[in-house]
Each structure stands twice: as structure tokens, then as C-alpha cells.
Amino acid sequence: xxxxxxxxxxxxxxxxxxxxxxxxxxxxxxxxxxxxxxxxxxxxxxxxxxxxxxxxxxxxxxxxxxx
Numbered sequence: 413x414x415x416x417x418x419x420x421x422x423x424x425x426x427x428x429x430x431x432x433x434x435x436x437x438x439x440x441x442x443x444x445x446x447x448x449x450x451x452x453x454x455x456x457x458x459x460x461x462x463x464x465x466x467x468x469x470x471x472x473x474x475x476x477x478x479x
Contacts, residue, residue, distance in 0.1 A: 413476070413477050413478075413479050414474055414475070414476055414477075415449075415474065415475050415476075415477045416446060416449045416450075416451050416454070416473070416474055417449075417472065417473055417474065417475060418432075418446040418447060418449065418451075418462065418473060419446075419447060419448065419449045421462075421466045421468065421472070421473070422447055425466070427447075428447070429443045429444045429446075429447040430443070432446065432447055432465075435465050436458070436461040436462055436464075436465045437461060438458050438461060442458060446458075446462075454474065459473060459474070
């Protein structure tokens, strides 16, 4: 399973879904799903925006967790 770690990154910065939408320049629905850790898919474009916004690597945004 792929775990989305965006909620933890957002909490550390004090961001909400609206902040994420504006600062990462992504759609609100996408930002909301990411903020809840409920995203089922993520584009490379969004992944890149998140990495830039939080100043992290891909593995800090998503990770593979064995079930």
C-alpha cells in the first residue's frame, strides 16, 4: 500500500487544505484529499509541487508500506 504523508507535512507547517491549494497551485479537491491522506492517485506534477512547497524528497511525501 502507498501511504500519503501530506497530512504530517501540513501539520508541521500549520497548513490547511486551502493553504495547500494556493501554495502548491493544485485543485482544491486534490488538496482536500491529500490533506486527509485519502488520495488514491497522484500525478508527477502534483508530487513535484508538494516536494517544492515542503522542501522535501519524494519519499517524504509518499512511501510504500507492506500490508
